[in-house]
Amino acid sequence: MFDFLQYDFMVRALLAGLAVGCVCPAVGVFLVLRGYSFMAETLAHVSLAGVAVGLLLGVLPFPAIFFTAVAAAVVVEFLRARRNLYHDALLALAMSGGLALAVVLFSYAKGFSVDVQGYLFGSILTVTPQDLWLITAIGALVFAVLIFLYKELYFISFDEECAxxxxxxxxxxxxxxxxxxxxxxxxxxxxxxxxLVGALMVIPVMIALLLAKSFFQAFWLAVVTGAGVTLAGLVASYYLGTASGGTIVLLSVALFVVTLAGSRLKEFFQRRRSLAVEAAREKSPEALPRYTNILAKGDHFNC
Amino acid sequence: MNVVEVREVSFGYEQNQVLAEISMAVEKGDFLALLGPNGAGKTTLVKLILGLLKPLRGQVKLFGSPVEKFKNWSWIGYIPQKAVAFDKRFPVTVEEVVLAGRFGRLGLGRRPGKEDRQAVEEALSAMEILGYKKSLLNNLSGGQQQRVFIARALVSQPRLLILDEPVAGLDSRTLEGFYRLLARLNREKKMTILVVSHDTGAVSRWVNKVACVNHTLLYYGRPEELFRAEGLSLLYGAPVRLVAHG
Structure with a gap:
């Protein structure tokens, strides 16, 4: 059943997937709750320009992607805060600008053997041991800082002015x-x-938000869901022979649809139960004690 | 030493002057109402006092220190105007909201401990909402949510409590209870309170000082004298007749 574990490339893929599957939704929780979901998508598209710049300058893609993404995020945030411009419009501008720059730079880099498709859709099954070290180290560092500043990031996300x-x-x-x-x-x-990076940062968070009864739960549910769908998606892509990135995201979307349907069904039955209680109350007041326990379990109450 | 000192403060955006030459002080133990019509610059003045905005001219001091150098933020409890207008989709429990009031005094990266959770329970008990500790904030009524935000402001045991239009949307009975609670905190805990309101009649019964602002400071003193001096007409720019609430 676990025959895929005998292949080194698959073990590396699973470990890299686990690291990314945990850290993407952990960052994504704070992005989504601050209304910045589109930021992840934008930076991911801008990162392609970083790949192209890296290839032209002959430097490793990671630092080039990192600095391009930081520069784009800082410029967007500066313009939003100082120039009173619409945030989503700025993100759209940065996204298309970054993508256009990447396309132009890639056409200059025709002479290089560039795996553009790998950067567009991911190539987890070709992760080298060096890649794995880098992914794990950066993932662990980001996750550690998130945990260290968890309470501050939560407060800023909920009420920046009071923070x-x-x-x-x-x-x-x-x-x-x-x-x-x-x-x-x-x-x-x-x-x-x-x-597909944006999807991994946002969809597990959306699933968690449908289920969570506290911020703490939302954070950890998102992390567990992200890690779960990434590992399951990788295994599914191995057996189905499909692209790993696409399989992971499709699995996340399917889980979101199922969770959404489940939560709607739960709400439907809760409403029906409340109506039954109301009807019983009107029909025979003496029957009320039998139902008061149900009411006490409900979360909704008024002053 | 004054708790708050505002000296010749002016503020505006480009051509639009919001506040001009405001000077006032809040002394220790004061229960002061900052009154004025909508758009008079009350919230702007509060944000200047809290250092959230920088004045074009003049200076603000908190507990004797210029606001930009002030460090003891846990001495201040603040309830913003739009506290109850939080994102209703944000999954947060009452306990998580109130605990955030302790973060300023905890320091970066430090986890809340037993003492902090005890303080949360005490603040929730004082607001009579301890039973809702684990409930989602969004599942509470407007009045209960307001109490949660007051509990958050109180949980750091502040010396100065600033409330910006805290009673918007509350019915007259809840309103009465709310001001009674503030008066009790002022009397028993010796807490200095600054409350922003445009509801002159409701608030002036409870406070010992009023400051009336309509882009400039029009009146500063005891509430009884404001009504005697027909200061309200001056404040609103038209004859004003006080009508008692329900």
Missing amino acids: RVAGLPVQRINLLFIFMVAGTVSVAVRVVGAL
């Missing part, structure tokens, strides 16, 4: 967070590709 008044260094933490997003995108591009 400032509480004396938290909001600006510095926001800047550090941009570096963490850029670092995550840089390593995740290798695994799921630039076109």
Whole structure:
């Protein structure tokens, strides 16, 4: 059953997938809850320009991707804060600008043997031992910083103004967070590709938000879901012979649809039960005690 | 030493001057209402006091220190105008919201401990919402959510409590209870309170000082004198008749 574990490339793919599957949604929780979901997508597209710049300058793709993503995020954030421009429009501009730059630079780099498709859709099955070290090290560093600043990032995401008044260094933490997003995108591009990084940062978080009853639960559910779908997607792609990045994202989308349907069904039955309680209350008040326990379990109440 | 000192502060955006030459002080133990019509610059003044905005001219001091150098932020509890207008999709429990009020005094990276959780329970008990500790904030009524945000402001045991239009959307009975609670905190805990409101009649019964702002400071003193001096007409720019709430 686990015959895929006898292949070194598959073990490396699973370990790299686990690292990226954990760290992408961990960063994504704070992006989604601050309404910055599109930021991950934008930086991933801009990162392609970083790949092209790296190839032209003859440097490793990772630092080139990282610095391009940081530069794009800082410029977008600066323009949003200082120039009073629409955030989503700025992100769209950065995304198309980054992609266009990548296309032009790739055409200059025709002489190089460039695996553009690998950067677009990921090439996890070709992860080398050096790649694995880099992905694990950067992933672990980002995750450690996220855990260290967990309470500060939560407070800033929920109520930035009060976080400032509480004396938290909001600006510095926001800047550090941009570096963490850029670092995550840089390593995740290798695994799921630039076109699908955003999905791994956002979809597990959306699944977690459907189920979570606290911020703590949302964070850890997103991490576990991200890791789960990445590992399951890799194994499925091995047996089905499909592209790993696409399989991981399709699996996430399927899980989201199932979770959404399940939560809607739960709501439907809860509403029906509440209506039954109301009907029983109107029909025979003496029957009420039998139902009060059900009411007490409900989360909704008024002043 | 004044708790808050605002000296000749002016603020504006490009051609639009929001506040001009405001000077006022909040003394220790004051229960002060900052009054004025909508758009008078009350929230802007609060943000200047808290260092969230920088004045074009003038200076703000908190507990004797210029606001830009002030470090003891756990001495201040703040409830912003739009506290209850939080993102309703944000999955956060009452306990998680109130615990955030302790983060400023904890320091970067340090986890809340037993003492912090005890303080949360005490703040929730004081607000009579301890039973909802594990509930999602979004599942509470508007009045209960307001209490949660007050608990968050109180959990760091602040010396100065600043509330920006905290009663918007509350019914008159809840409103009465809310001001009674503030008066009790002011009296028993010796907490200095600054409350922003445009509801002059409701708030002036409870406070010992009022500051009336309509782009400039129009009145600063005891509430009784404001009504005697027909200061309200001056404040609103038209004759004003006070109507008692329900």
